[in-house]
Amino acid sequence: MEIPESSNFIQDIIVNDLQTGKRDHVLTRFPPEPNGYIHIGHAKSICLNFGTAKKFGGFTNLRFDDTNPTKEDVEYVDSIREDVKWLGFEWKEEFFASDYYDQIYAFAEKMIEMGKAYVEDLTRDEMQEYRGNDAGKPSRPSPYRDRSVEENMKLFHEMRDGKYADGEKCLRAKVDLASPNMNMRDPVIYRIKHCTHHRTGDKWCIYPMYDFAHPISDWIEGITHSICTLEFEAHRPLYDWFLIELGLQNRPQQIEFARLNLTYTMMSKRKLLELVQTKAVLGWNDPRMPTVCGFRRRGFTPSSIREFCSRIGVSKADSMVDVNLLYFCIREELNQTANRVMAVIDPVKLVIDNWEAGKVEMIEVENNPNDPNAGTRKVPFSGELYIEADDFMEEPPKKYFRLKPEGEVRLKGAYFVTCKSVEKDDDGKVKVIHCVYDPLSKGGESPDGRKVKGTIHWVSAAHAVDAEVRLIDNLFTLEDPAQVPEGEDWHDYLNPNSMVIKQAKVEPALADAKLEDRFQFMRQGYFCLDSEDSKPGHLVFNRTVGLKDSFNPTK
Known part of the structure; x- marks a missing residue:
């Protein structure tokens, strides 16, 4: 095939692989954890994985990383599917990490047989102490590191059969205790969790860790390029170590890129979940939330988000992107497509x-x-x-x-x-x-x-239709809510004016608007008919973005 020209460092790698014959096709994957709704940062990864594969005539799999059943839910699985499709992408095949539990378990047994894994009795805190730290404190071997293959296999089977309580034992890989990379200091690869899995039920009470399940899942699917965010760069040596030690051929290649950091935006799923659980917001799809479904409810379009992801590009260096670039992208589109109304x-x-x-x-x-x-x-x-x-x-x-x-x-x-x-x-x-x-x-x-x-x-008083109008603004007042000053609480930076509700009068034609229809309210901004709270006789509009643009795309 004719190989397209590269436009970023990831594509440089792929072009070289295709030109040298290392690869004859491209298969990527998007591997979300079903423990929350995906946000604008995930949208960047989605656009990158699907867009890169498509450019080179390849495909992308959707694989749910369901290795932590205590935090997972079918609701999240369904929402991720819907959001990926709404963004305009179709996956080649859909998988779950749990599809491979039998194979991953077999590979864990192989690691034990090779003398490359052992059952650990130390507590989590004790393991941390034995592993040392990356500030120069040396590690020391666990008292259980030199158990025999037979004893490790027996204990691992007992773990699988439910003999031990959560945290009582785990399985660790025997890698390199002297490594300056903490991920290589005998990482845990299986832990005990007595809970019901949303797909496998009670079949398992031991579950693989992400660092073990991820490379094996990639290899099973035949992934050629495993594109990850930069925080996994230090995990790449372990990713490669597992595949090499297990003797697997045609190994996938992990490539890291800088995750999206957006001003006035919280990207932590744990903290976003807290906002939902404490009812500080209307839900995961609150139009103030940075989730894909939140942006959809606010009035953003798939094309505007894809355009934003294209404009910010791909790099290896962490940086903070001005949220006004995102607003610029939707404003630029709606200026051309949204009808003006009063x-x-x-x-x-x-x-x-x-x-x-x-x-x-x-x-x-x-x-x-x-x-x-x-x-x-x-x-x-x-x-x-x-x-x-x-x-x-x-x-x-x-x-x-x-x-x-x-x-x-x-x-x-x-x-x-x-x-x-x-x-x-x-x-x-x-x-x-x-x-x-x-x-x-x-x-x-x-x-x-x-x-x-x-x-x-103006609006004629006799013909005006009542409407609730929500003036949406940034959810946080701090430019980087992930970096709260010492001694302060991130909750204190929630913007009390992030949603200001007005009782408005609108022209009668808007009574026939459809959910998610977008308009320019003359001299006010761009608005979208709310998909959740609007009902016949009760119109609710969310402000997508104001008319004024504070972002200069030429800078």
Whole structure:
């Protein structure tokens, strides 16, 4: 086949493998743990694994790393499948690490027979003490390291048969206690867990560790390139050691890349799970969460997330990506595709005193100026409207071009109006703004050439539809919530204004919107009809992103 040109260091390796004949095809895998919902960091890995394989005419497997049954759930399996498909990818085959438990167990027995594994009686804390540390403290061998093959095999079988309690024994690989790499200092490869597995039930009470199951699973599936995040770089010598010691041919190659770190975003699944369990958020798909399903509910598109992952590229160096790049990608797309609609988020009533009582006029407005095929629609206009409260000021500053006493503005697509008076409530808050309109300014055009700088949007009061609008912002106020100052708690940096709820008035056409439909609310931002809480007669919109862009993609 014709080999495509490389565009990153991972592809450099693959191109060389194909050119030298080391490989004649490419097969990658995406191996999520089913212990939570996947987030934007996983989306980068998904795009990389699936995209790389596809570029070279290969395929990608979806393999669930279900080696820790105490934290796994079928709910997570289903959500991962759905999210990968929603992002636009199809896997060649679906597997679970548990599919290989019999084979992995057989390889563990082979390690014992080779004198490369032994049953350990030390506690976890004792093992830590014996292993030393990477600060120069030397390791020393466990008192049980030199057990005979026969004794180790007997004990391992007893572990499998449920004779021992959790933590009472484990199986360790006999690697290199003098290695500066702590992962090589006789790592645990099997531990006892008396619990029901979501797929294998109670068949097993011992489970392989990830470092042992991962390379074997890759080899069984015929994976050519095992693409991992950078924290697994120190695990690669162990990955290779298992495959070499077991005498396995056509070994997969592990390649590491820098994981995604995003400003104002928490990537720890453990902490995200805590937010869900403590009801600090609405759930895994809360539109403030960095999960794929959360971004979907917020109004992001698969293509915008793929574009973001493409723009950030692939490197070996850890870095922090500005979340505004992600916002730029969705804003850039929705600017081209989202219809413009009128919605008043903080409404105040405007009455046109010289409008004919009961008259309703249909105003034609364009759907999307950036889409020549979007067409137009008609919006009802009457003598009583809603406008944004902050589009009126009694004592405005200089260069204030919206409505003010005796000031004139253009109502989008309709007429010029001039403020004549206001009504206030007992607290002095403006309730009603009284205006007169210029009948000759239909369509918002000046009949005599006078300058009207301000244009504001509106909704006819008699035709307005009630809607709940959620103004979504970053969930954290700290740029890197994973690096909380010493002595402080990461919970303290949760943004209290990450979701501000408003009771809005929207144009009547939005009553027919479908779940996940996306719109630009004129002068407000881009919004999506919430897929969970919206019901007939109860519209809920989430703000996907504001109109203003603080990110410069050329820098």
